[in-house]
Amino acid sequence: MKRLANNDKLVSMQEAIANGVGDNCSVAIEGFTGFICFAAGHEIIRQRRRNLTLIRMTPDLIYDQMIAAGTASKLIFSYMGNPGVGSLYCIRRAVEKAIPCPLELEEYSHYGLVGRYAAGAARLPFFALRSYLGSDMLEANPLIKLIEDPYGTGKIAVVPPLNPDVAILHAQRADRKGNTQLWGLLGMQKEVAFASKHVIVVVEEVVEEATVRLDPNRTLIPGLIVNAVVHEPFGAHPSCIQGYYDRDNESYLAWDKLSQDHAAVLAWLDEWVYGLENRAAYVQKLKQGYFDKLKPEPLLAPPVDYGRYR
Amino acid sequence: MNEAAYTDSEMMIAVAARVLKGARTVFVGVGLPNIACNLARHTVAPDLELIYESGVYGARPERLPLSIGDPTLVSGATSVVSMADLFGLYLQRGLVEIALLGGAQIDRYGNLNTTVIGEYRKPKTRLPGSGGACEIAINAQRTFMIMRLKRRAFVDKLDFLTSPGHLTGGDSRARLGLPGGGPELVITDKAILNFANPQREMQLSELYPGVAVSDVQAEVGWPLRLAETIKETAAPTTEELHLIRDEVDPQGMYR
Numbered sequence: 001m002k003r004l005a006n007n008d009k010l011v012s013m014q015e016a017i018a019n020g021v022g023d024n025c026s027v028a029i030e031g032f033t034g035f036i037c038f039a040a041g042h043e044i045i046r047q048r049r050r051n052l053t054l055i056r057m058t059p060d061l062i063y064d065q066m067i068a069a070g071t072a073s074k075l076i077f078s079y080m081g082n083p084g085v086g087s088l089y090c091i092r093r094a095v096e097k098a099i100p101c102p103l104e105l106e107e108y109s110h111y112g113l114v115g116r117y118a119a120g121a122a123r124l125p126f127f128a129l130r131s132y133l134g135s136d137m138l139e140a141n142p143l144i145k146l147i148e149d150p151y152g153t154g155k156i157a158v159v160p161p162l163n164p165d166v167a168i169l170h171a172q173r174a175d176r177k178g179n180t181q182l183w184g185l186l187g188m189q190k191e192v193a194f195a196s197k198h199v200i201v202v203v204e205e206v207v208e209e210a211t212v213r214l215d216p217n218r219t220l221i222p223g224l225i226v227n228a229v230v231h232e233p234f235g236a237h238p239s240c241i242q243g244y245y246d247r248d249n250e251s252y253l254a255w256d257k258l259s260q261d262h263a264a265v266l267a268w269l270d271e272w273v274y275g276l277e278n279r280a281a282y283v284q285k286l287k288q289g290y291f292d293k294l295k296p297e298p299l300l301a302p303p304v305d306y307g308r309y310r
Numbered sequence: 311m312n313e314a315a316y317t318d319s320e321m322m323i324a325v326a327a328r329v330l331k332g333a334r335t336v337f338v339g340v341g342l343p344n345i346a347c348n349l350a351r352h353t354v355a356p357d358l359e360l361i362y363e364s365g366v367y368g369a370r371p372e373r374l375p376l377s378i379g380d381p382t383l384v385s386g387a388t389s390v391v392s393m394a395d396l397f398g399l400y401l402q403r404g405l406v407e408i409a410l411l412g413g414a415q416i417d418r419y420g421n422l423n424t425t426v427i428g429e430y431r432k433p434k435t436r437l438p439g440s441g442g443a444c445e446i447a448i449n450a451q452r453t454f455m456i457m458r459l460k461r462r463a464f465v466d467k468l469d470f471l472t473s474p475g476h477l478t479g480g481d482s483r484a485r486l487g488l489p490g491g492g493p494e495l496v497i498t499d500k501a502i503l504n505f506a507n508p509q510r511e512m513q514l515s516e517l518y519p520g521v522a523v524s525d526v527q528a529e530v531g532w533p534l535r536l537a538e539t540i541k542e543t544a545a546p547t548t549e550e551l552h553l554i555r556d557e558v559d560p561q562g563m564y565r
Binding site for chain 1: 340341363364365366375376377378379380381384385386390391392393394397398401402421425430433435436438439440441442443444445448449470471472473474477483486487488489
């Protein structure tokens with residue numbers, strides 16, 4: 001685990017990926033529908049990582065793109081679709097036709113994969129859940145097991161801990177030490193962060209430590225377990241960040257059409273990933289004012305009083 | 311009775327909303343079930359709380375959500391929690407009264423496949439997989455399926471059993487110790503089916519106006535059992551159609 005001087009962990013995306021993600025790593029770029037760090041996925045493609053094990057509950061477009069680019073040999077997931085739209089054609093091509101390379105699948109239900117993260121985060125030997133009884137998923141994935149409840153209520157499913165080599169988590173804001181605040185769909189971001197061996201947080205805004213300290217309930221991930229902080233505005237586009245920008249649904253619909261053809265995907269990767277130096281160039285390439293239509297109207301929560309006790 | 315023309319989807323939405331009568335909590339997916347739940351809030355279930363697997367309890371979306379992770383579900387909700395809490399404290403705790411599910415294949419006992427067509431290791435078609443469906447089917451107090459009648463969907467044998475219904479029928483579900491009650495209804499575009507017999511086998515219970523038993527049987531891959539009496543389902547009322555078209559789905563996204 002690499003520690004940086006001064007507790008100042010702010011680095012560029014390029015550095016964060018170069019230092020944090022090697023070939024053959026297991027990588028979790030998480031976030032349920034929103035908070036998906038496309039900027040990190042694109043940088044991993046640009047740095048031409050290979051043989052990764054990609055972990056995500058909902059692989060979404062970002063893993064479709066990373067798998068089409070040949071970065072991965074294995075996918076751990078619980079729902080493989082273009083959310084609200086349809087299929088993920090690149091992943092299906094890899095599974096069904098080994099294009100561009102074969103892809104091994106390891107499959108859970110949502111609660112099963114959440115449970116793997118939770119056990120990994122708390123360093124427990126397994127997570128017990130009321131699922132899988134009667135399902136063929138038990139046969140499809142031998143890591144999901146049934147055990148006898150030692151307290152006598154019968155059979156219960158268990159899943160083993162999952163400790164990704166690297167987690168990449170997008171959020172609204174963090175300070176330079178990596179104390180990270182997130183609001184909206186919390187997903188599994190906290191569990192993944194605590195489960196992982198190396199944590200990169202990517203944020204829309206870098207704030208002063210004092211700002212974090214004024215609202216400690218909102219700090220989902222402490223800097224204690226964070227290795228790198230990347231400031232990357234619009235880094236989750238075309239997914240959404242609560243209060244900052246909406247999902248760019250037209251991009252999701254466009255991908256549904258485009259991704260049905262591997263050659264078209266490669267051309268897209270050339271234009272939007274390999275052909276650009278970084279996320280700032282991506283944002284610039286989108287038309288000026290592009291994000292205006294994705295910006296929600298404000299809906300402010302009234303401040304709460306934590307009180308000052310001295 | 312309203313004589314105005316309506317679509318198959320509008321009929322399904324109206325029926326799915328009616329069966330939520332009096333319910334307090336419903337576990338929702340996107341698309342048609344979401345419209346049905348919002349219609350029910352305007353009509354038969356004003357206290358209905360919408361629960362989404364993305365971690366939202368008591369959603370009051372101002373627009374039709376595009377996915378179950380749409381940020382419109384967060385703004386104005388009663389509570390937004392982690393997925394660990396949603397599955398553990400809401401679903402597994404038994405707080406989900408009704409879950410609405412669908413799938414690529416369903417069998418006569420209401421078991422669902424959303425995983426593969428063909429063999430698991432060498433699929434003809436790779437489908438999305440479980441998502442939360444497996445644990446939802448196991449833990450929700452009651453499960454209603456919403457699926458269009460198609461012969462390739464209503465199959466004699468599933469290619470893969472993702473989410474348990476009544477398993478092999480009879481009391482097989484209870485014997486395995488699944489907490490929830492399992493499938494009660496299948497709402498389709500032609501008819502309503504239920505499992506109200508000791509074998510817990512899907513049976514035809516209501517036909518939509520203008521539909522014959524043979525129309526339903528033609529789309530089901532096994533000899534379909536018939537309920538003792540088969541009712542005709544009431545067509546959507548003027549009020550239901552007005553609410554669907556002008557209030558809950560003004561853009562007609564799912565009609």
